[in-house]
C-alpha cells in the first residue's frame with residue numbers, strides 16, 4: 543500500500559482556502575461541489591490530520607470505493623451526527639458484526655413480498671391527500687406548496703409501513719416528534735456539538751426521543767403479546783425476528799423514520815418541479831396514469847404491484863429527478879485503513895464524502911448532463927446501460943446501500959403518477975429553485991405551484 547505522502551497528491555485546494563471549503567461544504571454542499579469539480583475535478587481532497595476530507599464523485603472512482611470491503615470504513619465516526627437522533631444502536635452508525643446483525647434483522651421487513659403489499663396503501667394515502675386538497679380548493683385554482691402536502695403523504699405511508707394501522711391515528715404526533723430532530727440535524731455543526739445543558743435545542747431533541755421511545759415500547763410490548771406476520775408492520779417483524787434488543791429495535795425505528803421521511807418527501811418535491819416545468823412530460827405522465835389507473839370517472843382497476851411495470855414514464859421521471867437531485871448529495875464514511883481509489887490512496891482517518899450528485903452530473907457519463915430528460919433512460923445500448931447504472935447512485939451501492947431503496951422508488955413512482963393524474967399543476971417559476979440542505983437536499987422554498995383539481 544502506498545504511503546500517506548503519495549495520497550497528498552490528490553488534487554484539491556491548498557492553504558487557507560481549504561478551511562473555507564470545508565466549512566461551506568458542511569453547510570451548503572451543492573454549490574461547493576460544483577466549484578470543487580470545476581477547479582480540481584470530481585475526486586479531490588483537502589484538510590490535514592484528523593480534519594482531512596476527500597470528495598469522490600467520479601463514477602469510476604465510486605466503482606472502486608463501493609468494491610472495497612466495508613471493514614475498511616467506519617460509519618460510527620466522530621463526524622456522524624446522526625447517532626444523537628437515531629441512537630447509538632442504529633445500523634446507520636454501526637460497523638462490523640453489529641451492523642450486519644442489525645441490518646439483517648431489518649432486511650427481513652423489506653422482503654419484496656412485503657413491499658408489494660404496500661402498493662395499495664401508497665395509492666390510498668396519496669388519494670386521501672388529494673381528496674383533502676380538493677376540499678380546500680373548493681373548485682378554485684390556488685397557489686399551494688405541494689412540498690408539505692407530499693411530506694404529509696409520505697409520513698402517513700411510513701407510519702403505516704412501520705407500525706401498521708394501529709398507530710395511524712398518531713401519525714401527526716409522531717411527525718411532530720420527528721420535526722425538531724430533523725431541523726436540528728440541518729443546524730450548524732457548532733450547535734450540534736455534544737453537551738447536556740438543559741433548555742437547549744439539543745435537550746429538546748433528547749426529550750422528543752424519550753417521548754418516541756414511550757410509543758415504541760408500547761408497540762414492542764403489544765407485539766410480544768400478539769405476534770404478527772402483517773407485512774404492514776415492520777416493528778412486529780423485528781420483534782418476531784428476535785435478534786435485536788428492545789433498545790436496538792427502538793433505534794432502528796427512529797432510523798427508518800429519519801431515513802425514509804424527509805428523503806422521499808424532498809425527492810417528490812424535486813419531481814414535481816422537474817415535471818411541472820416540462821408540460822410535455824406532465825402530459826405523458828397523465829396519459830400513462832389514465833391508461834394504468836383508468837381515466838377519472840371510470841371504474842378504477844385493482845391496485846396492486848403489477849401496475850408498477852406499466853408506469854414506465856413515472857419511473858423514468860423518478861430516475862431522472864434523482865440523477866439531478868439526489869436526496870443525499872454527499873454520504874460520509876471514514877477510512878479505517880488506507881484505501882485505494884483509482885490512482886489515489888486515501889489515508890486512514892480521512893472523512894470520505896462520496897457524491898451521488900457529482901456522479902449524476904458527470905459529463906463523461908451523461909450527454910448534456912444538466913438537461914432534464916427522462917427519456918435518456920429509454921433504449922440504451924448494453925454499453926450505455928452499464929455507464930448509466932454506474933453513474934446513477936442516489937441510493938449508494940453494495941452492502942451499505944439504502945435499505946429502503948425499493949420502497950422509496952415505489953412510493954415516488956406511484957405518488958407522482960396519482961398527483962399528476964388528479965391535479966392540474968402549473969409551475970410558479972420558470973426555473974426550479976436552488977437546493978438547500980446538508981443532510982437532505984430539497985428545493986429552497988418548497989414546491990409552490992398553481993393547483994386545481996383536474997377538470
Ligand code: HEM
Nearest residue numbers: 633634801802805806809869870873937938944945946950
Ligand atoms: C428517495 C429516497 C431515499 C434516498 C435518496 C436514500 C438514500 C440513501 C443513501 C445515499 C444512503 C447511504 C448509503 C451509503 O452511505 O453508502 C442511505 C442509507 C439508508 N437508507 Fe435511504 N434513501 C431514501 C429513502 C429511504 C427509505 C424510504 C428508507 C426506509 C424506510 C431508508 C432507509 C435507509 C437506511 C436504514 C440506511 C442505512 C443503511 C445502512 O447503514 O446499512 N432510506 N439511503
